[in-house]
Amino acid sequence: MLVGLGRGGQQRCTADVCIGLVFDVGGLGDKSFNDAAHRGLLRAKEELGIGFRYVEPGDGSDRESALRQLALEGNQLVIGVGFIFSDDIRNLAEEFPDTKFACIDYSATPGAEVPSNLSGLRFREHEGSFLVGALAALKSESKSVGFVGGMDIPLIHKFEAGYEAGVKHVCPECEVLSTYAGTKPEAFSDPIAGKELSLAQYNRGADVIFHAAGKTGTGVFNAAKSKGKWAIGVDSDQFDDMPCCILTSMVKKVDIAVFETVRDLVQGTFEGGVREFGLAEQGVDYVFDDNNRDRIPSEIRARVEAIRQGVIDGTIKVPSK
Amino acid sequence: MTKRGNELFLQVYGVAVALLVAMAAGSVLILIFGQSPANVYGVLLSKTWGNAHGIGQTLFKSTPLIFTGLSVALAFRAGLFNIGCEGQLLVGSFACALVGSALPMSTPALLAVPLAIAVAGLAGGALGAIPGALRAYTGSHEVINTIMLNFIASAAVLWAGNRFFFVEETTHTAEIVSTAELPSLGISGSALNGSFFLAFACAGLFWVLMDRSRRGFELRAVGLSPLAAENAGIDVRRSIVVAMTLSGAIAGIVGANFVLGYKHYFEEGLGRGMGFMGIAVALLGRNNPIGIIFAALLFGTLSNGGLEVNAFVPKELIEVLQAVIILAVAITSATTQRALAKGGAS
Known part of the structure; x- marks a missing residue:
């Protein structure tokens, strides 16, 4: 009230x-x-x-x-x-x-x-997703990362495509596990499905999961907490939702x-x-602030920033589907 | 006072008390938000009924509620609780849009409009017939089955739409042919269209069927006492299927308002909530077509007025107000019934 x-x-x-x-x-x-x-x-x-x-x-x-x-x-x-x-x-x-x-x-x-x-x-959500994809791959120790989408629609495929390309850009041998919560709008508000899907990915070896799934992402964060692994937020800075486990968030401004x-x-x-x-207009970005500074080592930060410059210059092409 | 007059007085009295209680509760909430209740109610009334555009929009918002209110009331009079309007109006609108867009450009309006409306009714009716038949022949309860069919309908429509029918990058179907459109009534840019009259026609038909025909008498008899009806030689099972089919058909015709008269295509989310609101409309309107029209106008006013007073109070307040009205009506309805029963005994 x-x-x-x-x-x-x-x-x-x-x-x-x-x-x-x-x-x-x-x-x-x-x-x-x-x-x-x-x-x-x-x-x-x-x-x-x-x-x-x-x-x-x-x-x-x-x-x-x-x-x-x-x-x-x-x-x-x-x-x-x-x-x-x-x-x-x-x-x-x-x-x-x-x-x-x-x-x-x-x-x-x-x-x-x-x-x-x-x-x-x-x-250009795929550009921001590309950066967190690279970040996830560089952070991953198991060489396996995950993606959990909400509703299976072209808008969300943009996130997935950028993320996967970002992973492969820095780590061609890395594996990307990818699932969607459903085909209905409720797929964006289903934390239980989000938790099950991400637990399955963590169990298969993924140690970082990026979600583009609205409230379903809460389940991803819960799974990250119970497994002690990393998760990446979306749209706005989601650090406060699960301070233990949010590596960063892909923000859409x-x-x-x-x-x-x-x-x-x-x-x-x-x-x-x-x-x-896009990245050039600062319309999409990833969070790097006092909350997560110690989670992103400086060499990873430097590498991702170099990629950002490459995307802005046009030397790196990011697929959108 | 005659018994009938007395009954009417008690019914109207009960609704009036319910509205006053709801307004008082709403005033308290408005005060909590630091606004003046007189001001908010004033804006709500003047913006809905104070100018041509407002009146048009309010009548437009009321139109689907007349349909869904009638739909729920018809089933209710036959002793059945149709909670499936939501799904029935969804498949009705979807089918209506698909047929409307598939017709050749040259289809004359005299054929295209009735055809599209009939398809909407048929699709809604078919979805209503399923829980009707299940109730009649297996005894499984229509409340559970209509609720479950709502989920099935929304998932199936969305899947079929995404897979086959939605225009790329959108969540709506292609436009219907122009001859299938119901004309806008042209009230200062409002969305009010020909389906408003269709709703009144439906209310008239409802009255003739339920109160003036043999079939309606049978349906009501089944509603009052299935056993007695069966003893009187009425085919109870058939009556149940007929009631649910007609109820579903009326809900399906909501598609005429949204698809034929307004957007001219089916869009995901169109009419959402109208089916559930129909239960409240039927309750407030006492399952009577004239009462339903007034109840639909009241809820239409709240729903359109809610957008206008959103400048002062959050939209949740109007939702709370609607819920308080329903609660108050349910309570006064119970007490009125008791008073009526007492009056009948003396």
Whole structure:
């Protein structure tokens, strides 16, 4: 309840630039994706003086209604958090040509043109996964590492492909064990499956597991704890979820994407089209701070940083599928 | 006061008390969030019923609830508890979208629209018939079976969609042909569409069937006492299958609202929760078509208003409010029934 108190009472926007944001199902307080988008707006409010208001939709039809409502209210920029908004946002952008729109993880029907007032924000998750893949392989003593995905969909295959390539880049003889929790959305919220799958991988010899499985990852962390092995978090810094066993986290900086889009709008440089955030744009990264400094020896850190530079320069190509 | 008038008064009185209790509980929560209840309720009302767009959106949100409320009520009147609306509306919408997108461009609207609606009803009805037949011929309980079929339906639809039908990189099917679309009612940019009238037609048919036809009488008789009905020469097993099939069909037609009238494609997650909400609507509407329409309008108002007052209070508050209404109705319903039974005895 006390946590909830701070969330109530967003006020009607009175600033010069007003922004509306619609959260993905799950809403505020997911400690991940949605909260990161919210952080981006809070930073924009502080640094750029914008005003914003958000809507947490319930079922599927609420998403479009909420976007439409925010556009009708006269917000200059309307943001949808999640790939599921893509086609709705594209249609609305055509209907409201004077309003700017942005969509996180934009992924509309192939071949559909992106309107000039819509910014589709995409992340090169495979690049970040490539780095943690290299890190996992360098850290591994058993020459075997694991990957646990959530729902078996192309978006998650990007994580897997980058990770596996990263492992093979530094250690061609290393083995990558890979499994998915399921084919339904619930595969992202199934810690029990996550624990079973990762226990199986640890038992087969893996000593580092990277998950891209939402709340299912909690099970991966539990397995890491009971086996005394390493796990790698995803999306945001997950160190606090299991301080004993998190080697690092592959972070996706939704807050930076949101903030930069708002800044472009305020500065009058907003551009439509698909915009990608990778290592070069610091849109994806891995965590290296006081919490895990002693877990990543300096020679491993140096090697991974060299790989980062290679990816940014283009001398290392990272596959996305 | 006549007995019928007295009964109606008690029913309305019970619902009114339930609403007042819920509003009072909601006020306490709103105060905890540091907001003024008068302000929040004011915004909720003015943004839902105070302008054309709000009215359109509210009626749009109410439309599927009329269908699912009728669906639950029909089964309930025959003594069956259909908790499978969620799955039935899912397969109905999915089938509706697949047929709608497979039709040739030149299909005339007079053929395309009824065909797509019929397919939605057939698919939902087929899914309803399964637990009906299981109940009638093996005695296994429809509550368990409808719940389990919800899981099967959602997994099967998602699998088939991902594997065969969803447009690449999305979670929705291809668009239906334009002649199969139900027209938008064009109320200031709201999503309200022709299926709103379809819902009213369904409510009318429900009344004729259940209260004015022989088949409806049989269904109600089975609901009141299967043994007595059997003794009176009613085919109880057939009645159970018929009731569950019709109930599933009404739930399946929710697809008309979302697929034919709104998105023009099936999208994963469309209509989620509407089936369960239908149970509350049927309960609040006392299984009566007019009551169901009003109950659906109330829940539609809360659900659309919830998006509007999200500026002041978190969305969970509206969910709590809905739950409190259901609880309060369940309690007053029990006491009203007791009062009615007492009145009948004296």
